[in-house]
Amino acid sequence: MTLDSTWVRAWIERTAEVVTAERHALSELDRQIGDGDHGENLARGFAAVRERMTELPDDAPPAVVVRLVATTLISTVGGAAGPLLGTAYLKAAAALGEARELDSDSVVSLLTAARDGIVLRGKADSGDKTMVDAWTPAVEAATESAGAGADPAAVLRSAADAAALGAASTEPLVARKGRASYLGDRAVGHRDPGAQSSSLIITAAADTAAESTKES
């Protein structure tokens, strides 16, 4: 069983729906320890993504779709999340190469490249209370699951579960990167908005993969 560009489109579409639905919740998290715009930023970016996706040829390979997401986010989101997530999708697109069918290993390298892109730009370590704290556990869980022979949907499900836990794990942390780092101890007790949105993104991947698998 593999995933194809139909899944990629479904994933991106679902992501757009979810961040739009969660925009106020995400901005509210950001209001607690940042500047209150994270949900708005992502909703604006993914609305643009949705629009530009319609211009892609139907047979665009996964990497082309993902690269379009990258450049659209970079040119419409702004703030910290724009370049960080933009770079994530950019590196993910590079990792996908020419592939039209994604197996479990492709999914792992997609996630890994995305995470590495974020770290490259943002230089955050695990535990710095950033989106990295959702991505890194997701990559680790995916790697393990693929190693154990799981199919792509299952790999993504384990990644999503780990990302959700990772997002929750940011709550007790003091931030060392981004706006929340200005707060010192006062960031403790609040979930990082970027980790939360990254968890939503990875969960959207898992949910749409499960549906693709059912249909196929």
Place this chain on the structure above:
Amino acid sequence: MTLDSTWVRAWIERTAEVVTAERHALSELDRQIGDGDHGENLARGFAAVRERMTELPDDAPPAVVVRLVATTLISTVGGAAGPLLGTAYLKAAAALGEARELDSDSVVSLLTAARDGIVLRGKADSGDKTMVDAWTPAVEAATESAGAGADPAAVLRSAADAAALGAASTEPLVARKGRASYLGDRAVGHRDPGAQSSSLIITAAADTAAESTKES
């Protein structure tokens, strides 16, 4: 029975006490239909009066005391009330002339001159919802009472009663002078702050006259 400069000083002193005690209430009336500073303005002015009174010789005649009140109010109150009340005391001092003992007729001419001074400067008619609506009934009542042979304290009491009714009578009026005139119908239902403070001033005159009379 006559009133002398001891009464004048007691009157001014009592006025200072009363406007200070009522400053918030007066400003609150002004906040409803003006700019909320009337109590503050008068409290500031009469505090200065109190201070400068100590510099007067003990035997200063009534007119000198009243003239000091006038110039002090003019130079410390500002706003509309400063020049208006200042002129009132200035004209009252002129009316007192050299007199050291004030009989009922002197009291009437004091009140009349004060009222005329306000009208001279402010050009308000009765019913314009200004301090004139306290002074004019006071002058009329005092004139009638003195004509009927009442003593100065009784003359002032009838003036004070009329001023209080006059102040209350401003409530249903639309204002045609001062800040409240900007409000049109919206001033209806609110008492004019200047009429209220003028009623306090005249009541202070009556109260201190009653006490002077008892003592003498």
Place this chain on the structure above:
Amino acid sequence: MKKLINDPADVVREAVAGFGLAHADLVVVSHDPVFVRRAGGAVAGRVALVSGGGSGHEPLHAGFVGHGMLSAAVPGPVFTSPTPDPIVAATLAVDGGAGVLYIVKNYTGDVLNFETAADLAEAEGVTVESVLVDDDVAVKDSLFTAGRRGVAGTVIVEKTAGAAAERGDDLAAVAEIARRTVAATRSMGVALAAGIVPHAGEPGFVLAEDEIEFGVGIHGEPGRERIPLEPVDAIVDRLLAAIVDDLGVVSGDRVLLFVNGMGGTPSVELYIAYRRAAEVLGEQGVVVSRSLVGNYVTSLEMQGLSLTVTRLDDELTELWDAPVETAALRRGR
């Protein structure tokens, strides 16, 4: 009440002291009585301009003391006209023998105190003329009011009259320019929330979350009416209609368009309003040939704005453009 002050009774004194320290190159502050005059002293043979009024409208008036505008400003207590004494002292300090023009916003208190000051200054041998500014179309000018209020248009009057004095016009001519500017100027404002007078500690009025005070004055006086909050384009349309109608602006007229912040309104909102007003005037064939946007005549931290339109002729345009060097308005120097 939350304010960055010390004792409310010291607000004006301390602020004026700070103003004097920050702008020592432009002004000299007298502390007793309180007034602010141009650095350099009276200019012989030149008409001097004195304005003033209650504090709380900064930068009006002290922010406009300097070359090309006021010779002196007399700040009263917050929202309360100054008494005659400091006005007289300022008059004597700046008179250069060519007479002094008082620019007075039309409020009973200001009118009476400047009137008394003029009498006293004349007694000291200074020739004084007074010009009343009454640009606020929110108030009906009739036998039944104290007349229109002087609001944001005061800045325009201080600028054109100041430039006339600077170029050497005599007192009558400077007064004529001031009166011509008043006659060509109309304003109207709106508030979302009132400012808080320090010694009062409470806002001048309280509005519901969906209400605005339409036609508000600059002392937190309640306005013409309370109406539901609307998009700013609709609010601008209402303000502008009242102004254009009253001033009789017609296609082909050249105007100065001034969007004034009341003190607590973000700059972006002022420019959004400017955009709409400029567009609407443009559609009417009116040429917006000069503009001003910013907090110039405020009401403490009031949230709101006012619109002012001045119909310009060639001379007023030239006077508006003339060099000016004050704390709050500077160009050409």
Place this chain on the structure above:
Amino acid sequence: MKKLINDPADVVREAVAGFGLAHADLVVVSHDPVFVRRAGGAVAGRVALVSGGGSGHEPLHAGFVGHGMLSAAVPGPVFTSPTPDPIVAATLAVDGGAGVLYIVKNYTGDVLNFETAADLAEAEGVTVESVLVDDDVAVKDSLFTAGRRGVAGTVIVEKTAGAAAERGDDLAAVAEIARRTVAATRSMGVALAAGIVPHAGEPGFVLAEDEIEFGVGIHGEPGRERIPLEPVDAIVDRLLAAIVDDLGVVSGDRVLLFVNGMGGTPSVELYIAYRRAAEVLGEQGVVVSRSLVGNYVTSLEMQGLSLTVTRLDDELTELWDAPVETAALRRGR
């Protein structure tokens, strides 16, 4: 939420349009992508300065576009860094062949987006240098933070670097002036109440009636700590102590003292604070040789202020004094 706006999504677009209309003599506005550049086009052989960041801090940055300061400003959405595209477009529009200096406030979003823009502009053949402004002493600069924030001191950097570019310095020299100004500048702010981001509709934080946010950022980020409201003299003393200590200001130093309003603070309060700060510095033997007071780097309608001190040498003084002609700062022209 009460604001004088139309659709929250249109705030920046409409405000920039209004800014362009009001200041057509000084700037040209590009609407897609959104940036503001100096009227008159790129100047051959002259270093160009580009700055930008989230909107809501007006007049920063567009208000400082013009002769002697910025060549272009790139406003992002409210409180959100612009994306690289408009930065690149602005860069290409103003490059006169002598290179472009980016003045970037130190926030992760701004840094990353300007970094990407620099890469893209370099790919188009433009030489770009970047200077980070990080003047806010409220934030500890350590391995455990994203570093200090760039706040009000940005204006000073834009002024001195702009003057250096105007006198013909090359890119390295202009960047050196900018870095020297950053090194000589420290700021710290305090808020009584947060501004309200239009699309959020709620204040960035809510304080009790007796609380202030000490060390607040210009995005409504919560500050260093919440403390009870104090008289402003005490607040100024705290802010100044942190700044003086960090900058190492000593007796005999000449400084520029800048009291910046956050957007919703009455002018009188800024001058009261200025008075105290100037007095305290004076007592320490520090010479306040230049000053600036007003709303220059705001946080929408935030109530509060910040203090900035820049240690001046002769060259920085000369650059500060140089003529400037922008919407929000003008002198000598």
